Amino acid sequence: MKLLIKNAGQLLTVASGGRPKKGAGMSDLGIIKDGAVVVEHGVIIDAGKTSDLKEGSYDEVIDAEGKVVMPGFVDAHTHLVFAGTREQEIALKIQGLSYMEILKRGLGILSTVRKTREAPLEQLVNTGKARALEMLALGTTTIEAKSGYGLEKQAEIKILEATKKVAAETGIDIIPTFLGAHAVPPEFTNARDRYVDEVVAMLPAVKSLAKFCDVFCERGVFEIEDARVILESARRHGFELKLHADEFTQLGGAELAASLKATSADHLLMASEKGLRAMADAGTIPVLLPATPLTSFLNAYPDARKMISMGLPVALATDLNPNAYCLSMQMVISLAVYNMRMLPAEAITASTVNAAFAVGLGEKVGSIEKGKQADILILDVENYEQIPYFVGRNNVVHVVKRGRIVV
Numbered sequence: 001m002k003l004l005i006k007n008a009g010q011l012l013t014v015a016s017g018g019r020p021k022k023g024a025g026m027s028d029l030g031i032i033k034d035g036a037v038v039v040e041h042g043v044i045i046d047a048g049k050t051s052d053l054k055e056g057s058y059d060e061v062i063d064a065e066g067k068v069v070m071p072g073f074v075d076a077h078t079h080l081v082f083a084g085t086r087e088q089e090i091a092l093k094i095q096g097l098s099y100m101e102i103l104k105r106g107l108g109i110l111s112t113v114r115k116t117r118e119a120p121l122e123q124l125v126n127t128g129k130a131r132a133l134e135m136l137a138l139g140t141t142t143i144e145a146k147s148g149y150g151l152e153k154q155a156e157i158k159i160l161e162a163t164k165k166v167a168a169e170t171g172i173d174i175i176p177t178f179l180g181a182h183a184v185p186p187e188f189t190n191a192r193d194r195y196v197d198e199v200v201a202m203l204p205a206v207k208s209l210a211k212f213c214d215v216f217c218e219r220g221v222f223e224i225e226d227a228r229v230i231l232e233s234a235r236r237h238g239f240e241l242k243l244h245a246d247e248f249t250q251l252g253g254a255e256l257a258a259s260l261k262a263t264s265a266d267h268l269l270m271a272s273e274k275g276l277r278a279m280a281d282a283g284t285i286p287v288l289l290p291a292t293p294l295t296s297f298l299n300a301y302p303d304a305r306k307m308i309s310m311g312l313p314v315a316l317a318t319d320l321n322p323n324a325y326c327l328s329m330q331m332v333i334s335l336a337v338y339n340m341r342m343l344p345a346e347a348i349t350a351s352t353v354n355a356a357f358a359v360g361l362g363e364k365v366g367s368i369e370k371g372k373q374a375d376i377l378i379l380d381v382e383n384y385e386q387i388p389y390f391v392g393r394n395n396v397v398h399v400v401k402r403g404r405i406v407v
């Protein structure tokens, strides 16, 4: 199967030469006007100007005249598999209850945990699959997906097995993360230390089902020392590491992630300058999630401008979860531009190649370069600035996944 995409108004290669993009490099999308991409057996074999193409025969041709062609979005932080929805909490939040106060009332995450524990595997597969296919239609071709609504061994395994099935049945690359330390389950209220031991004890059983281990590190949930115990043990078991860090309070999550050489530290609204500096030195990627403060009525966002000026390779993600239900990386790009003052080009880099590095797939996806997997979007926009500009619109007209036109 040989595919040609030709005549692109702008081909955004986002070529990075095998590294995440930093500083001014984040604004360089490697644009080729009148661009063309040649794909064979699911792999990009050529990218350049349409006028420079040699004669060839193709099984399929997409004429992208007047459109933008770019790499598929990589959503580097989601909680894809869960049961139930939580729209009733919108009114409570408007009344002024915080995330932590909602949690203390047994609502919030613990209601999702109850429903997810009760749900049969098949229900989790079906709802997860429906979400993943919606994300694909919105241009997301790679998804990181965390467990963390089971909070006991069998339910965590069930979520990770459902995640594996969603990947197999949709053809989307899904990178699974074990987040057994997402919240302290009701059985362990006032016995957090014992639950930390429990999470450590789950690690061998979930190793074959997850690439990363992550911890929700926050005051009153899992403290720095808890996160360190879990992540150090996870590393000994062969997991790569991620951390929910410094979202509501400055606990030193950024410093911890850097000291453990975690692949990414995520959220980072309250991260200290010292922590960010340590992340830059350690190569830990900041994953920023602007849909989360939006849905929490927080007028506070991570300082993306500072991170970019410090040379950190910023990545973006939806943080899709029942508390912040956002499936669209195009929406996240608009939020990053309008709420965090990222330039449109920076936000696109953060949603493609930098996000690919944040999930350990930077060598395989995230840019249009020879030898990479052919995950490619055709968007009905005249130029890339229109992607954040058209707020809430789905600009995607075609999605190519591993060389096949799937949307």
Ligand SMILES: [Zn+2]
Pocket: 077, 078, 079, 244, 319
């Ligand atoms: Zn999260």
